[in-house]
Amino acid sequence: MNANPLLRIRNGECFDASGVPLVSIDDLRETILTQVESGARIASFFGTDLGRDGGKTAATPPERVRLICVLAFDNRSELGVIAADAERAYPSLTPDCPQAHWFEREIFEQWGVEPIGHPWLKPIRFSPARSCSVAESVSVVPAPAPDCFHMQGEEVHEVAVGPVHAGVIEPGHFRFQCLGETVYHLEISLGYQHRGIERALVARPGPRTRHYIETLAGDTTVGHMLAYCRAMESLTSTHVPPRAQAIRGIAAELERLANHVGDLGALAGDVGFLPTQNYCGRLRGDLLNLTAAICGNRFGRGLIRPGGVAWDLDHERADAMLALLEAVEKDVRSAVELMFEAPSVLARFEGTGAVSAETAEQIGLVGPAARACGLERDVRFNHAYGIYRFATLPVATWHSGDCFARAYVRWQEIQRSFEFVRDQLRALPAGAPANEPGAAATGKMVVTLVEGWRGEICHAMATDAQGRIAAYKVVDPSFHNWFGLAMALRDQQISDFPLCNKSFNLSYCGHDL
């Protein structure tokens, strides 16, 4: 086999779909294993029907599924793409490469291609396999939640939670295997929020596309829209004006601020520290209102559009936002410092739900959850895009991998983001807020990475011979990180689950799509 068959690209670079090296499934396996061994990460790994009509190799038999893998080389700011056509089955990567775990389950569920030897091959969204084209309609019969892993033993007991939870949160099913109060294993069963967005992105092009992207994860509207718009801009060779880049950066960091501040409040609440919980609950709202000051919507709906931003910021508005921002920053600082100075809080955070750097690396964690284990992973830094190419944000890390670390990394990022938003509001570049995108290039592909507040968002898009979307793959950071929560719970008290869960605060809808 070729020593290095990967197509090397940059974050957001447009390339010929036919230029992706198409290798044998064995070579694909070999390449992924070798590269991951030497430090690469799997950013995305998915099936497509590009080999049938959209792709350039019309000779591919229809019963094959084209598997595409995107590897991230964080130190070189590079991505590598490789593809192989699979028939009904292939030898699973997961036993040698745990971070392929979830991806292979998804490929099996969506395309019916079985990774032989996968240690826990179950559907991840319990929707029936679409063994045929994504564009075809499937009749969806909800399958019962598949059986879970059981621990054997006389005094072992099982705790089942969900899909309807006690609070106002999204649905998911958690199954704990316990001996006494200690959790030996937690299995997380998702899919309750599955509403068919990926399939619809290809099958129903039109005015809904924007809304599909904005609601992939409603608390990450800006993050996912940036990934989508950057892909569209790349495919249409559209230049985004500096003013738009700055406003996008402001929106993205406000989204991070609102969610991080909300999370710190919720973490305080989970250990019964009410002052910070209450302050942060209100301050999160103030930060959402800052986003609403730009576009009228607290979640940034309708703000980001292909080519730039849909709402401009004049001087007066920017100054008003600046004044509000500074007041909020002051309050956040005092609310959060109060919490980190409280020994009762620290005693509950420290050592709870620890994930080692080695585990984090193996299972491919991203975002604050990875940085809390000491891994320097931040798309804004490693694969800088947009405004972050000019205004660099340092990567915030901590080494202990526990609930404290996940809280503390958020606090560091909050401080940096406040500074960033302030700087951008003070010095908005002149010019237009958007350029008009043209038609999308045909037969192209693009992969965009964006650092959402939960971590790496990856969108991969391919166009057909008419420039329409022929394949669309979304990887929300939660897709990488749910298994991290399961690992964090090992050997923990079951009563620490709410705290550990909140310290990850993963998206159900972003996972279920």
Add this chain to the structure above:
Amino acid sequence: MKYPAGPAPVLPDRFAGRPVISPTCTGGACAGCGDLCPSGALQPQMIEGKASLRIDTGKCLFCRACENACPNAAVKFSGEYRLAAASREDLLVGSGSEAFAPALVERARKVFGRSLKLRQVSAGGCNACEADCNVLGTPAWDMGRFGISFVASPRHADALLITGPVTANMRLALLKTYQALAEPRIVIAVGACAISGGAYAGHDEVCGGASEVVPVDLFIPGCPPHPLTILDGLLRLIGRGDLA
């Protein structure tokens, strides 16, 4: 927060609230705004023999696509946050219809007027409606002052508050939760998804709204509704007399 006795919180100037259709609307043939609407919320209607449009706020995603496309400035999204209604028909906004949801359900007011315990079920949305429901429990909004709160069990609840289009995968769990509420019980659908399926209407993977599964007593439009819109709806439900 002085609301509802005092003024409501000031909403941002770019906020998209209740749409208003002016008599200059010619029915959408001019700009094809019907095709631009992502959720099919624009419907033709005839007023005194003249073609016009109305907007189903139960489907509307408040994205302003129609407003931006209209050459006659006939569609405007106002700053009006009061959107809740007790029936699907009352969610239709057309030229000349100005009425807000009146005091809603008499039965509800009599039974639950002094306190309303809500069991929330998230059934396939994007978590934005859930986020803005949660906000109502934070200090400034503090819906506890009206005797309204979210509770952990359907056994403790008077009402079911549903968000999301009801995915096929959540249908059973939603039904079981509904059945676990003691009667009399109320169902509230919050957000375009829960009212009509929203952006996911027509997908095989979803049921297309809460009404497809359980009877709904109160609809609160928006994508997502502003917390003030949700609170207004809840207060109307329990018949707070101090609401305009």
